[in-house]
Amino acid sequence: MQQINFLFLVFVFCGVLLRAQPALAQDDDLMKLAEAADSTNRSQSFTTATFKGTRVITGHSVQTNAQKELVFLISHRFGTLNSGAYNFFGLDNSVIRLALEYGLTDNLNIGVGRSSYEKTFDGFVKYRFLRQQDGGWSRPVTAVLFGSTALNSLRPANPEQDIMFKSRLTYTAQLLIARKFNQNLSLQLSPTWIHRNLVPTRADESDVYALGISGRHKLTKRTSFNAEYFYLLPGYTADTYTNALSFSFDIETGGHVFQLLFSNSIGMIEKNLITNNTGEWGQGDIYFGFNISRVFDLDKSRKMEGKKY
Numbered sequence: 001m002q003q004i005n006f007l008f009l010v011f012v013f014c015g016v017l018l019r020a021q022p023a024l025a026q027d028d029d030l031m032k033l034a035e036a037a038d039s040t041n042r043s044q045s046f047t048t049a050t051f052k053g054t055r056v057i058t059g060h061s062v063q064t065n066a067q068k069e070l071v072f073l074i075s076h077r078f079g080t081l082n083s084g085a086y087n088f089f090g091l092d093n094s095v096i097r098l099a100l101e102y103g104l105t106d107n108l109n110i111g112v113g114r115s116s117y118e119k120t121f122d123g124f125v126k127y128r129f130l131r132q133q134d135g136g137w138s139r140p141v142t143a144v145l146f147g148s149t150a151l152n153s154l155r156p157a158n159p160e161q162d163i164m165f166k167s168r169l170t171y172t173a174q175l176l177i178a179r180k181f182n183q184n185l186s187l188q189l190s191p192t193w194i195h196r197n198l199v200p201t202r203a204d205e206s207d208v209y210a211l212g213i214s215g216r217h218k219l220t221k222r223t224s225f226n227a228e229y230f231y232l233l234p235g236y237t238a239d240t241y242t243n244a245l246s247f248s249f250d251i252e253t254g255g256h257v258f259q260l261l262f263s264n265s266i267g268m269i270e271k272n273l274i275t276n277n278t279g280e281w282g283q284g285d286i287y288f289g290f291n292i293s294r295v296f297d298l299d300k301s302r303k304m305e306g307k308k309y
Helices: 002-016 030-043 083-090 236-240 269-273 299-309
Strands: 069-080 093-105 108-115 119-132 143-151 169-180 186-197 208-219 223-232 244-253 256-263 286-297
Touching: 002 108, 069 083, 169 269, 186 269, 208 269, 223 269
Parallel strands: none
Antiparallel strands: 069 093, 069 286, 093 108, 108 119, 119 143, 143 169, 169 186, 186 208, 208 223, 223 244, 244 256, 256 286
16 A cells, blocks of 8 residues: 555656746846847747546546636436347436536636435535646646545435444545647546545445546547546455546537547546446446536626627
């Protein structure tokens, strides 16, 4: 376990160290120095649209909502394709998650959601502390800290059993590191730690570590292909459960992003997606689903500026 802890810290440490150092210049003429500084500022450009939404597929992306932007998300997962014609190949069964996300600033977001799966409530905080940038102050990646808490509100099978509130909680922490290599390709690494206050058996691990690898390939101006994979680091959880693998086709239409997806996991938040997944692609345990996100801009001044131009 110490080796796993150390490996996770290395991922975090390496991500923070990816900040590039600025180049310094000197000029005896103050006017020329001012002009050079102004030229450098103009040449600097932040990378935009590393991903089209705040999710790659199910896992979070490095994208954050702008200040005073409100996003409404609907996530829907049907049953497995191998459930047969009687269940219309999974379409008769479904789970849903509704969520709201809000930009307190351009870099700091908060969100809440509720999933029908395990009747789970969740909330998160997301902070972007580094943004990919070209020019005089080059920064090769965008980096985001993410933390969430999930509450399982299922009633116990035994009515006489009393489950304490804290035992229903699960915590997730992630460091999201992404780079947009060109207009078409973006890749992201997501070192992940999940802590469960209550586990099913004594053999289960309270602390689970995973590494997420995801990417986006732009197909046209408004469509893209996304892939997402979470690898469980060696341990009891990795031996008992399966790694989550998902693919999606994304369509952007105005303020909406619409994703059609296939995954071997029914989970729509980290604790279910990563730690409780039993689906096998090779066995036909494939869930079809979709995500819809709608952006509402609540900044009146930004709307007025947009009307001027």
